[in-house]
Amino acid sequence: MTExxxxxxxxPGEPELMTLQAFRLLERCSRIYTPVAIAPTGKRSSKATEIxxxxxxxxxxxxxxxxPMSKQREGAERAYRRVADEIISLRQMGCDECIAVVAEGDSGFYSSSAYIGDHLLEAGLSIKQLAGVPAFIACNALIGGQLVQLEEQLRVIPGEATEAEWTEAWSSQHTIVVMKGSLCQDEIQRAVRAYPERKWHYLEFVGQEREYYSTDLEEICTRKFPYFSIIISKTR
Structure with a gap:
């Protein structure tokens, strides 16, 4: 039976946080499809490869x-389609090698690899996800304490929301996680000043050499947020 x-x-970036299950699977894979991020400046980088x-x-x-790393998704969609088409072609030719598509964080949580999976399923191939540690979980481990507790709820915002959604989030008693900080820097910095009673945690590149963490409100309000930044806001 074909795998x-x-x-x-x-x-999230620190190699030792890859699960043992993922590592053992990758060891036996002959083809591991690995993204290389292309910045608008043309700079190439692949944290997945480094890990x-x-x-x-x-x-x-x-x-x-x-x-391609751009809000214009056409280039990224073409890249996903090419990967999917190649994998589909391999299976149609009878290739039964162990094939993997890797994703940073968890492959089922805001992962671009989902687009590849959709194409494979449409072609009748079977897929299987291996769980991983999401970036915001690693961030909270650095902060320490509980991300949520008792009756608290957790809300995750992927960088963009309506004005009403932002207001509802900040006014709640729940924990708010904001990913892709560069997409909402103005809103975060406004909220830090408007809701000083909340506990604000700002993090970048957790588990990597460039790791940065601050709870200083002035630092948060004057810092330029990179794409891979996460804000965790609690009421305790």
Whole structure:
């Protein structure tokens, strides 16, 4: 029986936070589709590649694909389609190799790898996701304490929301996690000043060399947010 196509979660960036299940699967994969981020400036980077190589996954196992980082999604969608088409073609030709598509964080949580999975399912292929540690969970481990407790709720906002949604979030008694901070820097900095009674935690690149964490409201209000920044706002 042909194996499913595996969607493997690499965790938030620190190699040792990859699960043992994910590592063992990658060790035996002959084709691991790995994104290389292309910034608008043309700069290329692949944290996924760094994570896997640091753990001993061999370079020859990795099949890199360029992923344009832009709010204009056409380039990214073409990249996902090309990867999916190649995998579909391999299976149609009878290739039964172990094939994986990797994603940072958890492959089932705001992961662009989902678009590849959709194409594979449409073509009749089976897929299987391997769980991983999402970035905001790693962020809260750095902060310490409970992300939510007792009757508290957790709300995750992926960088963009309506004015009413922002107001409802900040006015609540619940924990708010905001991802992709660069997409809503003005709103976050406004909210920090408007709701000083909330406990604000600002984090960048957690688990990486560039890791940065601050609860200083003035620092948060004057800092330029990169795309990979996370804000956690609690009421305790």
């Amino acid at each position: 499913p196509i595996y969607f493997v979660s690499l965790g 896997m190589l640091s753990l001993g996954i061999r370079a020859e196992q990795l099949i890199s694909y360029d992923l």
